[in-house]
Amino acid sequence: MGFLEKVLQLDDVIGQLECAEHLEELQSVIEWLRDHYAVDDMVYHWVSSNGTQYGCGTYDPAWVQRYLEKGYLRIDPVVLGCYQRFHPVDWKRLDWSGKAARAFLNDAVAHGVGNQGYSIPIRGPNGQFALFTVSHSCDDAEWESFTEIHRRDLILLAHYFNQTALKLEPGRTPEPTQPLSPREVETMTLLAVGYSRAQVAETLSISEHTLRVYIESARFKLGAMNTTHAVARAIARGQIVV
Amino acid sequence: MGFLEKVLQLDDVIGQLECAEHLEELQSVIEWLRDHYAVDDMVYHWVSSNGTQYGCGTYDPAWVQRYLEKGYLRIDPVVLGCYQRFHPVDWKRLDWSGKAARAFLNDAVAHGVGNQGYSIPIRGPNGQFALFTVSHSCDDAEWESFTEIHRRDLILLAHYFNQTALKLEPGRTPEPTQPLSPREVETMTLLAVGYSRAQVAETLSISEHTLRVYIESARFKLGAMNTTHAVARAIARGQIVV
DNA sequence: CGGCGCCTCGCTATATCTGGGGAGTTGGAA
DNA sequence: TTCCAACTCCCCAGATATAGCGAGGCGCCG
Structure with a gap:
């Protein structure tokens, strides 16, 4: 041929x-x-x-x-x-x-x-x-x-x-791929590199309560059960870079 | 042409x-x-x-x-x-x-x-x-x-x-990745898909304490600060597939 | 045979996270 | 303008994770 x-x-x-x-x-x-x-x-x-x-x-x-x-x-x-x-x-x-x-x-x-x-x-x-x-x-x-x-x-x-x-x-792709807000991206990224909630809050110069809102909001958008799940999904979907 | x-x-x-x-x-x-x-x-x-x-x-x-x-x-x-x-x-x-x-x-x-x-x-x-x-x-x-x-x-x-x-x-430059043991891989994987420690332990039919040993050991191997960090690294390095 | 890594289990106490409320400002989009 | 999404802050109680100490059995390899 x-x-x-x-x-x-x-x-x-x-x-x-x-x-x-x-x-x-x-x-x-x-x-x-x-x-x-x-x-x-x-x-x-x-x-x-x-x-x-x-x-x-x-x-x-x-x-x-x-x-x-x-x-x-x-x-x-x-x-x-x-x-x-x-x-x-x-x-x-x-x-x-x-x-x-x-x-x-x-x-x-x-x-x-x-x-x-x-x-x-x-x-x-x-x-x-x-x-x-x-x-x-x-x-x-x-x-x-x-x-x-x-x-x-x-x-x-x-x-x-x-x-x-x-x-x-x-x-x-059942979960509607909702984009994360800039703050949520920062939050997820810092969590992914090992910071605790308190450390992330300090790094972003916001209260830990505010930070928690971001985590929950990101978790909701990512359809995640908990923080670890949310970070895992964000990485796997390429929404954050570690 | x-x-x-x-x-x-x-x-x-x-x-x-x-x-x-x-x-x-x-x-x-x-x-x-x-x-x-x-x-x-x-x-x-x-x-x-x-x-x-x-x-x-x-x-x-x-x-x-x-x-x-x-x-x-x-x-x-x-x-x-x-x-x-x-x-x-x-x-x-x-x-x-x-x-x-x-x-x-x-x-x-x-x-x-x-x-x-x-x-x-x-x-x-x-x-x-x-x-x-x-x-x-x-x-x-x-x-x-x-x-x-x-x-x-x-x-x-x-x-x-x-x-x-x-x-x-x-x-x-990919850091030298210490391989995870099979149990550690299972642990990290289940955590990455949203299971809590208790759920993972139940799924693997082991005590929650044993599970904790796996998490700590994996965290050590991955050079991670906490569970979320460990899971994030395992995913980013392709050691687990989510 | 004696290490070494892996798998399994126990306890206690503290630190941290999670889930349920609510509330105000800003800036961009309909 | 009106509305909505994003950002910021607050409280509290209960669930969950972490840190430290420990122990024993199994299988592999030199």
Whole structure:
């Protein structure tokens, strides 16, 4: 297949993603892509803050099931690694030291996940986070060559998969993303860097009572149960920078 | 210029971005791109919510100066709009109602900013946010056609500009992170989603005192002053996924 | 085998946070 | 102008977190 032809097919796929009206369509697109690139597996994985996950892809359903049951989301070095990075990452470059990580890896290969992998982190508004992953079984050189050639295609595909998922899943961001007022941002930021309420109040030169109003107001806007929750959400949604 | 040739040039540009070792190099790349696409302006704009900004691009320096002086960051509908969106957006589709927005628009065109624009939001870890913008003066039909054709190129360029900016941005020295134990991860995670200590203890089926040991131990490992600080750091460092 | 890290549990007292009220000023938007 | 959101201040009682002391069992690794 010539290069030009492939580019045009990529165009088709993106067009199909843009026109999709149901999440199920993503599944067939991703299967087509898996075959097209001749890899073992291809997965789009929505990692939501409220614990719910959505994914489509070609992993063995038994593995997906196990992943959810075991709560591997909090262990998987791919997720944790991509969460801290911006650029796509080869699985080999992640941190697989640590007992839990190695146990996870063994379990994964036992369920047929390839030894090679390449994952692209994607971020949307309000801290939305997703992963687009391609995985395969082959030696390092072959994989290196594959990722080198298709990196840019994969970045675009990741982008459009996420765009479609965002479009089709508006209920994913249930809390109306109310912006925090400047004072609330300052309050949350100072709390996030370890100040106590009294210290924050002193730093902002306001009474502690006033400060409490900000915390409560921010907590309400963020739909949080307590201060720690509010700060966590503010960080996760990118409303404050620590 | 043929399509294939252009693709190869895009390759060159991306390669140059990946190899860049100083932020100044971005400036020459973006000027080359502006000429290549034959548009009026092209801008990469790092928008850190703590107020600091970095940008490179082809806007009139007087306009950039005025933008900073006037604090337009908090008014600019392009910034505000992109902050709420994932996909690239045409300026025409933004909300230009509101007195401040219209005043900003008038000021912008007075400083030579084109009437058409297309901006791509980009997000990195820890709420990092940037914009890649291309702007021009032409009629709607011509602009529609331009964005339709080059959308994917621009998305990729936005991605690589941001990757380079992230790489070259100083002060991003991640502190050596001591790994948290599985129980500590669970503890921090549940606290981050709003559970009180008692609730976490119940959820994990352990005594509240044991839980407290985990919190203190995690706080120590994270170098945190209190629970909120510890949770904030764990999230910001990607040690837990919320 | 002897450390070391991890997991589990106990007590007490103080400091801090939370939740329920209410009230006045300012500046920008409808 | 009228209204609303943001900012500022106040009281109080009960819930919750923190700080200090302790203890024992389990599994891994040199």
